[in-house]
Amino acid sequence: MAEESIRSLSVSGVSYSYRVLRQPDRVTEPVMVLGGALQGMYGWPQMDEHMGPFADVVTADLPGMGSADSLPPGPCIGLLCAAIQRIIDDLDVPRINLFGFSYGAGLAYTCAQRFPGRIARLALGGVPTHITAAQIAHWRRAADHLFRGELESFATASTEGLMCLDERRHVTKRQLAYRYVRRSMLHAARHSPHTVDSVRRALTDRPDFSGGLSGVRTLVFSGEHDTVTSSARQRDFAARIHDSRFLSIPDADHWVVLERPLEVADMATRFFTDAPLSSAPCLFAAADDALAVGDPAYA
Structure with missing residues (x-):
């Protein structure tokens, strides 16, 4: 039976908290979920349901979100990454799986660049790599x-x-x-x-998506009709990440996590537990532009 607990932390004098749904029979590293800039620790019930039987699920009210303190003026990516690293330390685990969507994708990607040794697997969805x-x-x-x-x-x-x-x-x-x-x-x-x-x-404070990433197994996914950043541009972004795979999810736009929530949760569960993505029901059959980058084992 999973048990929920909430822990309070601080970084650079800013207080925040995170929630962990602990699974005693876990088979993979904890999964931390990062969403939109206004999305807090209770916004991912589908991940609780699907990932909960296999892993500890971690969500957070990071600084500037939910019930946390406000962020100080100026660039904040560094402070937010430090807050996430502090959560990993508090979990007392060497590595976590990290799932980032939209704003959270940029934050998760920056964390993986800054401390790749603490990230076991990285899933990035609706990545806003190019804004016109x-x-x-x-x-x-x-x-x-x-x-x-x-x-x-x-x-x-x-x-x-x-x-x-x-x-x-x-x-x-x-x-x-x-x-x-x-x-x-x-x-x-x-x-x-x-x-x-x-x-x-x-x-004013956008992550830098121009650099690459190595040392972290990565999945990038996009709704095929994403109008924030096109699926094609997200594919190009994935191609700069060593050991990555890109998937375009049919019949969805930027809000693929709302429009196809169960399929996205199933995809994430498979990825974080090293199950084959190719056998996922109804999700990838129409994704003809699926792209494996750098590792034939993804095919």
Whole structure:
């Protein structure tokens, strides 16, 4: 029977906490899940359900998220990576598996670059490797709504900037995902003390995706209709990582974790337990652009 506990930590004088769902019969290293900048420790029930029988599942209210203290002004990637390393130390394990989605993908990737010896396997989804000037302009307009207190307009603009709304492209559960994301954005704007700072950071403090990575087995996955960064660009990003594999998931956009949550959780479970991805039901059959990089064992 898994047991849940919450631990409080601090880094550079900033307090935060993490949650661990402990599995006594685990078969792999703990799995830490990092999501969007406004997503806290209770946002991943599908990972609890799927990974819980096989591994300790770790989620967190990192600095600037959830119930944690706010981040200090200025660049914050280094402090957030230090907070994650502090969690690994507190877990008293040599290595963890790290799952990062969207904003969390950039954070997880930076951690793997900074301390690869502490990361057993790395899964990155919806990686925002390339943001256009038009996207930046869109997010600045969304931010202006937020700063003026126009919360409904902010929620609408931010949601539209994260989803594929082109009806010519089939996206599973598009309307359901749209309503969920917009409602979440509106709730954060009304209730989270970190929303304004999070939006500012998204515009000014982006991770560096230009470098490569070696020494960490990596899976990169994307919804085939991701409009934040295209599936093709995420494939190019994966190609710069030694010992990696890229998978494009059909009928999904940037919010693949909402539109195909069970399939994503199953994929992550297989990857972190070294089970074959090729036999996953209904997920990869249509992913004709699956790409194995650097290791024929992934094929």
